[in-house]
Amino acid sequence: MSALWARSLRGRVTLIATAVAALVLIPVSVGAVLVTKSLVEASVYEATRDTAERIAYEMRSGALPLGASIPVPDPSVDLIQIVGADGRLLATSDAARNLPPLSDVRPTDENRVISATNCLPTECVHLSAVRVSKFTDSPVVYAGRSTPDLLATRMFEVIVFGEIAVLIGLAGWATWLVTGQALRPVATMRAELDAVHAGDLSSRVSEPPGEDEVAELARSVNSTLARLERSAEQQRQFASDASHELRTPIAGLRAQLESAQLYPEDTDVETLVCSALRDTDRLEAIITDLLLLARIGSRVDVAKERVDLAELVRQELSVRADKLPVRADLVEGVQVDGVRLQLARVLTNLLDNAQRHAEHYVQVTVSKEDGMAVLAVENDGVEIAAEDRERIFERFTRLDAARSRDAGGTGLGLAIARDVAMAHRGQITVEDCPGGARFVLRLPAV
Numbered sequence: 001m002s003a004l005w006a007r008s009l010r011g012r013v014t015l016i017a018t019a020v021a022a023l024v025l026i027p028v029s030v031g032a033v034l035v036t037k038s039l040v041e042a043s044v045y046e047a048t049r050d051t052a053e054r055i056a057y058e059m060r061s062g063a064l065p066l067g068a069s070i071p072v073p074d075p076s077v078d079l080i081q082i083v084g085a086d087g088r089l090l091a092t093s094d095a096a097r098n099l100p101p102l103s104d105v106r107p108t109d110e111n112r113v114i115s116a117t118n119c120l121p122t123e124c125v126h127l128s129a130v131r132v133s134k135f136t137d138s139p140v141v142y143a144g145r146s147t148p149d150l151l152a153t154r155m156f157e158v159i160v161f162g163e164i165a166v167l168i169g170l171a172g173w174a175t176w177l178v179t180g181q182a183l184r185p186v187a188t189m190r191a192e193l194d195a196v197h198a199g200d201l202s203s204r205v206s207e208p209p210g211e212d213e214v215a216e217l218a219r220s221v222n223s224t225l226a227r228l229e230r231s232a233e234q235q236r237q238f239a240s241d242a243s244h245e246l247r248t249p250i251a252g253l254r255a256q257l258e259s260a261q262l263y264p265e266d267t268d269v270e271t272l273v274c275s276a277l278r279d280t281d282r283l284e285a286i287i288t289d290l291l292l293l294a295r296i297g298s299r300v301d302v303a304k305e306r307v308d309l310a311e312l313v314r315q316e317l318s319v320r321a322d323k324l325p326v327r328a329d330l331v332e333g334v335q336v337d338g339v340r341l342q343l344a345r346v347l348t349n350l351l352d353n354a355q356r357h358a359e360h361y362v363q364v365t366v367s368k369e370d371g372m373a374v375l376a377v378e379n380d381g382v383e384i385a386a387e388d389r390e391r392i393f394e395r396f397t398r399l400d401a402a403r404s405r406d407a408g409g410t411g412l413g414l415a416i417a418r419d420v421a422m423a424h425r426g427q428i429t430v431e432d433c434p435g436g437a438r439f440v441l442r443l444p445a446v
Contacts, residue, residue, distance in 0.1 A: 010179045018172035029164045033157055040150050041126070045115040048128035051077040052143035053113070056130045059139070069094055079125060079144045085137040102142040107131045117147065124152060185214050189221060201229035237395075245286055245396055245411060249279040282410070289412040292345070293395075293419060306446065307343055309334045309366045309375055316347050317364075322355050327363040334366050334373045336443045342420045346428075349413035350377040350439050357381030357437065372426075373445040380436040389430040393418040417441070 051074050058064040059082065070080045070093045080093040081102050089101065096102065103118045107129050115128045127144025150156050185208040192205045204225060207218040253276055260267040310330035317326055336343075347364075354362040358379035365376045384392060391397055396411035414428075417439075421428040426443035 010176065010183055013179045014172055014176045017175035018168060021168045021171035025164045025167055029160050033160055036156070037151060040148060044126045044145065044148065044151075045128060047074055047077050048126060048143045048145060049113055049115060049130070050074070051080065052128045052130040052141045055080060055082070055143060056132045056141045059132045059141070064091070069097075077143050077145045079127070079142075079146075081142045082132075082139050083142065084139050090139055102127050102144050103129060105129050106140055109134065118144075123147070126151070182214065185218065189218060193221070196225065201225060201232055242286075242290065242396070246283065249282045249286075253279040286410045286412070289410045289416060292416055293412065304337050305340060307336050307338050307340050308332075309336065309343075309373055312340070312344060312347065313364055313366060313375070316344060316351070320351065322351070322362070324355060324358050324360065324362055326351070327361060329363065329365040331367045334368045335446050336373045336424070337446055338424045338443065339420075342423070346417045346420050346441060347375070347377075349417050350441075353377075353413055353439070354379035354381075354437070368445055369442075371445055372442045375441040375443075376431075376438060378433055378436060378438040382437070383433065383435070384430050384437050392430065393428070414439075 051072075054073055055064065055070060064070065070082070070091050072078050072080065072093050072095075078093060078095040079099070079102060081089055081096050081099075082091040083101055084090050087101070087104075092099075099120060099122075102120070102125060103116060105114050105116050105118075107114050112131050112134075113128060115126075117124060117126050119125075124147040125144040126147050127142050130141045130143075131138045132141060185206065189205040192203065196203050204222045205218055207222065208215050256272055256275055256279075260269075260272050310332050313328060313330055317328065320326075351362065351364070354377050358381045360380055363376075363378045365374075365378075367374045367376075393414045395415040397415075418428050421441055421443070424443050426441065428439060428441045431438045431440050
């Protein structure tokens with residue numbers, strides 16, 4: 001049973017709620033019982049004291065002759081006795097006529113009124129004793145009443161604690177029902193998640209209505225499943241595209257080698273070697289970019305350093321030999337935390353892409369906007385249509401209009417740039433640029 005409760009969140013919540021209810025209600029009920037009994041007892045003693053003092057006053061004033069039946073001023077206090085200094089009963093009320101002395105307690109000079117309880121052979125009484133005068137041989141008036149059932153028995157405690165036990169049980173039962181109702185969507189989600197497998201990630205869990213934590217959990221689970229589905233689809237597409245991209249240079253290289261093997265006398269060795277080296281270089285470039293894509297996410301936190309983007313651009317431009325001039329508009333002091341080699345690779349890919357498409361110039365700008373470091377590469381080539389601005393960052397994607405001019409690329413440059421930006425908590429986008437294309441990298445500035 002304990003193991004079941006340990007595994008069950010519903011059971012643990014119910015147990016905790018029941019324990020809390022008990023910790024609150026039991027002390028409250030004990031306090032309520034004590035306070036109630038104290039108030040009742042105080043009320044009884046007040047009535048007996050008032051009656052005893054009134055009878056003592058009447059004796060002092062001579063209004064109450066000894067030997068006569070004592071009238072009862074308060075019907076609830078019907079046991080009244082006047083006892084002399086020698087212990088003899090001088091007068092009693094009708095209800096106390098056949099009773100022994102109510103008590104042997106005698107008030108003192110310092111304390112003329114004493115309240116006490118005493119159990120007679122037939123019953124227990126609450127009483128007050130008052131001296132008629134200040135003399136030592138003064139008679140004593142005892143006024144009392146039978147102890148109320150509330151004070152004489154434990155029935156009141158039994159009723160109260162029985163009610164508390166019922167309330168605690170109701171609290172546990174209500175918690176069990178409410179928790180079960182609240183966790184029912186979780187159980188449904190668990191069953192639906194158990195049915196999801198790697199071969200089909202299109203399933204989604206049911207989203208309960210409302211804005212509570214369970215509804216948010218369901219939305220987060222569906223969002224995660226959607227990302228996993230997209231990732232799996234991208235991996236399948238990537239594997240298909242990669243196999244195609246690798247197959248082309250391999251097929252070309254194999255065809256050349258087979259031709260040379262079949263017709264050795266007609267083969268120009270130098271031409272064959274140059275062609276084979278070109279295909280080998282393309283294979284090496286594709287494989288290198290694939291490995292870089294696989295390492296980007298896992299290495300970004302290992303080799304972070306402070307990078308000045310303006311300095312990075314100057315260093316890159318100083319070692320390039322581009323066919324078109326590159327204009328640089330650099331704001332100094334724009335720094336980011338990142339992997340220098342990866343950021344340099346993004347800049348290289350953007351510049352290579354711009355050089356392949358530009359007509360007359362390429363421009364690089366570095367600035368800072370709203371706490372973000374901004375690196376933009378612009379060229380005056382063909383504009384990129386709005387519907388292609390997201391697709392262009394997918395792996396092995398080339399726009400149809402650019403296929404003939406994009407020779408030499410692996411088709412992974414912009415995909416690498418996007419993954420590096422995301423690994424650095426930034427983003428890369430294509431922005432409007434009349435008469436050309438503008439790629440903008442935004443990273444958190446420091």
